[in-house]
Amino acid sequence: MVDTKRISDADLSSAGDDFHILWTIKKSLELLNFDKQGLKALTIEGFETNLSxxxxxxxxxxxxxxxxxxxxxxxxxxxxxxLISQLKYSTRRAGENFTFSKLYEGKKSKSFHGSIVHRLANVFKNF
Known part of the structure; x- marks a missing residue:
């Protein structure tokens, strides 16, 4: 039997935050380019303030x-x-694959409301 450690919810949230920060740091290195079509700016947790x-x-x-x-x-x-991204990271379900169908799972059973696809569709619609 495998001994599984229980991580508190605060640690789970912090792990997700850490993942977002590390991903953004990695992406920010792409700002060091001379390509006219290359990455020129990043915004974390949203998009440019005036337009928002x-x-x-x-x-x-x-x-x-x-x-x-x-x-x-x-x-x-x-x-x-x-490019707009919604990042997913889980320490609670580390051994579970994130499947395509999970993109459509909402906050409530049998609903797509609040799902990743629903949120990103709202972003597209509002732009």
Whole structure:
């Protein structure tokens, strides 16, 4: 029998935060480029402040954004392309594969509301 350690919820949250920070640090190294179409700016937990306030004054529509990457420009208006990511990391379910169908699982049983796909669809819709 395998002895499994129980991690407190605070530690689980901290592990997720650490993952987000490490992922962003890794991505920020891509800012060191001379490519005209390369990565020019990053925003953590949302996107550029001025546009965010105009499109989403409540701050609720863009909860699905963990990292925004701007390629070829430093903001929404000047970028050639924008990559929006929602990052997932779990210490509680480390041995469990994250399947495609889990992208559609909502907060409540048999609902897609609050799912990763639902959140990212709202981001796209609001842009």
């Amino acid at each position: 306030k105009k499109l989403d004054p409540t701050g609720e529509m863009f909860l699905g954004i963990d990292l925004t990457e701007y390629f070829g420009g430093k903001n929404f208006a000047t970028a050639d392309s924008i």
